[in-house]
Amino acid sequence: MNLHEYQARALLKAAGIPVPDGEVATAPNEVEAIAKRLGGAVVVKAQVHTGGRGKAGGVKLAKTAAEAKRHGAAILGMQIKGLTVEKVLVAPAAEIASESYVGVIVDRASQRPVMMVSPAGGVDIEEVAAKTPEKIFKAPIDPRYGLLPHQAMELAFELYDDVKQVRQAATIMQQLYQAFRDAGASLAEINPLITTPDGEVVALDAKIGVDDNELERRPDVAALRDTSAEDPSEVEAREMGLSYIPLDGNVGCCVNGAGLAMATMDLVKYYGGEPANFLDIGGSSSPEKVVTALKIITADPKVKSILFNIFGGITRCDDVANGIVTATKGAKLDRPIVIRLTGTNEELAVNVLTKAGFEALTDMDEAVQQAVKLAREAA
Amino acid sequence: MSIFVDKNTKLVVQGITGRDGSFHTRQMIEYGTQVVAGVTPGKGGQTFDDTVPIFNTVAQAVAETGANTSIVYVPSRFAVDAVLEAADAGVALIVCITEGLPVQDMTRVMPFLAERGTRLIGPNCPGIISPGQSKVGIIPGQICLEGNVGVVSRSGTLTYEVIHHLTRNGMGQSTCIGIGGDPIIGTNFIDCLEAFEADGATEAIVVIGEIGGTDEQNAAAYVSEHVNKPVVGFIAGRTAPPGRRMGHAGAIISGSSGTADEKMAAFDAAGIAVMERPAEVVALLKEQGVAA
Incomplete structure (x- = not known):
């Protein structure tokens, strides 16, 4: 789960990191009022879960409160990469002497948290890593001891010459690591970490990604989820225990297991079609999950054919079959469906489906080819 | 063994x-x-x-x-x-x-x-089965067959799909292991490759990976240096969009890293025969001289 910039800033502030003032607005009038309160020039920043906000026109500088209001009116409601901007952050425009990057991630390879810094801040850190890897400095963290003071100092000396700034940055890194721990984050970064003309080290922009597996035990962090910033069908799927990601194609896919779901999408593409979605109904299936899955898939007007691909292990094929029959009892499907199932309780499932007038296939390639063909004919 | x-x-x-x-x-x-x-x-x-x-x-x-x-x-x-x-x-x-x-x-x-x-x-894995000997986990026993192909995978049901093709075509398995789809796992591809290479009962190895991270690339490097047995591979997620977590916590393309294409290229460069689709596993193993 990704946090908004304003939420990440609040967590950093609570950890003691110097962050400029700033408030969230949902209407142009509020933007104006905040800008007046702050006084001077402000930035108005779209709060959406995607990068490239600046390039899309979602970040604007305003010299006056009236100008801030105009920017607010333009940015609120705009679409950035398919997401509607519902909130903006209004913060004082900072004077910047230098920009650095500071971030902590869980590194898969070393299986540890790693603190990373770069004097090349303010730009996409992946780009820095790709083009000038020598400008990135890392310290692996032993999670039993945390980020040690000398590690933080060592990294800070790569950013600044002034010892006062080095000490400030080292403190900020330790506070950032603590915020990372407290939020159950998989990523916490400050980009840029700036120095002001009078030499203070300040966090200007923040990004925190929380490990979904932490949310159960951190209700305060879970409460930060902003469902208005998400696709409603993704929210519905998650609440039902399904994993759903809409895509651009026309073959609606319903699969058990993430790996098989991806392989099914790939096979749709291989046979000349385009998948409309990723949908994993998970391990222990229930007919209700299948009903929700079908509802979500058919709600997408781009879907021209529906493909079920089930390899029963924990998932029982008859549960899936009963779900399909239940979901189509009231209203007949208005699009063709291809069902492939094999594995646990396959025979029971075939019985259920045949009785209800459905055909059941056992071969994945055959099913995918049929679904692609039907989608093409309907398009 | x-x-x-x-x-x-x-x-x-x-x-x-x-x-x-x-x-x-x-x-x-x-x-x-x-x-x-x-x-x-x-x-x-x-x-x-x-x-x-x-x-x-x-x-x-x-x-x-x-x-x-x-x-x-x-x-x-x-x-x-x-x-x-x-x-x-x-x-x-x-x-x-x-x-x-x-x-x-x-x-x-x-x-x-x-x-x-x-x-x-694991965690978040289907476990391990050595057909005819022991099953520790949830891989359906009836789809497996005793034999000499080692299977290692980050996925669950996709592994079953591959095993199913092997068994239907008379290619039994020495051990099938699902290592899990999380970012941090206890046993990785290299651990399994090393064990399969040393195992007398294993004659060929199937590696099933997916988008996210660099485990497959590391596995490929290991294969080219340390594995003499034939290896065939599959990568799921060629159509996955970047930045989205595809069910598994570890299955996410970060920026431009961890893509299926990158991993397939690494497999190819290491001499691992790459499947375009799971059903090709049998044909590719036969090409590598593995008898059904």
Whole structure:
């Protein structure tokens, strides 16, 4: 789960990191009022879960409160990469002497948290890593001891010459690591970490990604989820225990297991079609999950054919079959469906489906080819 | 032979009385796995299905029954401690089926296990089966066949799909292992490749990867330097969009890294024959000289 910039800033502030003032607005009038309160020039920043906000026109500088209001009116409601901007952050425009990057991630390879810094801040850190890897400095963290003071100092000396700034940055890194721990984050970064003309080290922009597996035990962090910033069908799927990601194609896919779901999408593409979605109904299936899955898939007007691909292990094929029959009892499907199932309780499932007038296939390639063909004919 | 589990595996089931634990314990016993003990705190002294003694702690189970392997089915909020408890009790191998373990917790679990010399498979995995000998996990036994192909995968049902093709075409398996789809896992591709290379019963290896991370690239580098047996591979997620978590916590393309194309290119460069689709596994193995 990704946090908004304003939420990440609040967590950093609570950890003691110097962050400029700033408030969230949902209407142009509020933007104006905040800008007046702050006084001077402000930035108005779209709060959406995607990068490239600046390039899309979602970040604007305003010299006056009236100008801030105009920017607010333009940015609120705009679409950035398919997401509607519902909130903006209004913060004082900072004077910047230098920009650095500071971030902590869980590194898969070393299986540890790693603190990373770069004097090349303010730009996409992946780009820095790709083009000038020598400008990135890392310290692996032993999670039993945390980020040690000398590690933080060592990294800070790569950013600044002034010892006062080095000490400030080292403190900020330790506070950032603590915020990372407290939020159950998989990523916490400050980009840029700036120095002001009078030499203070300040966090200007923040990004925190929380490990979904932490949310159960951190209700305060879970409460930060902003469902208005998400696709409603993704929210519905998650609440039902399904994993759903809409895509651009026309073959609606319903699969058990993430790996098989991806392989099914790939096979749709291989046979000349385009998948409309990723949908994993998970391990222990229930007919209700299948009903929700079908509802979500058919709600997408781009879907021209529906493909079920089930390899029963924990998932029982008859549960899936009963779900399909239940979901189509009231209203007949208005699009063709291809069902492939094999594995646990396959025979029971075939019985259920045949009785209800459905055909059941056992071969994945055959099913995918049929679904692609039907989608093409309907398009 | 086989890797990690075999006829000598003596299993303790953590969470034996739970919904998933009890169901799959019966399946494992039916398959022929030596399930010697179960653990559910507070139910010590009882017996599961009149055959398997239940203990309050893993330490008691190990002391009384000589269990050398543990499987974890307990709910996610107890699973981290269940893994640590099993390691403290001295089992050599822990298989964690449970999903949803926080990744920061895993960064502390791994050094704990390393200090005790314990191997972990998973978390969030389907487990391991050495056909005809022992099944520790949830891979359906009936789709497997004894033989000489080693299968290692980050996925569950996609692995079943591949095994299904092998078995239908008379290609049996030495061991099939699902290592799990999380960012931090106990046993990785390289551990399995090393074990398969050393295993006398394994003649060829199937590696099934997916988007996210660099484990497949590392596996490819390992294969080109250390593996002489034929290897065929598959990567799921060629159509996955960047920046989205595809079900598995670890299956995410970050920026431009961890893509399927990058991984397939690494496989290809290492001499691993790459499948375009799961059904090609049999044909590719035959091309590598593996007999059905």
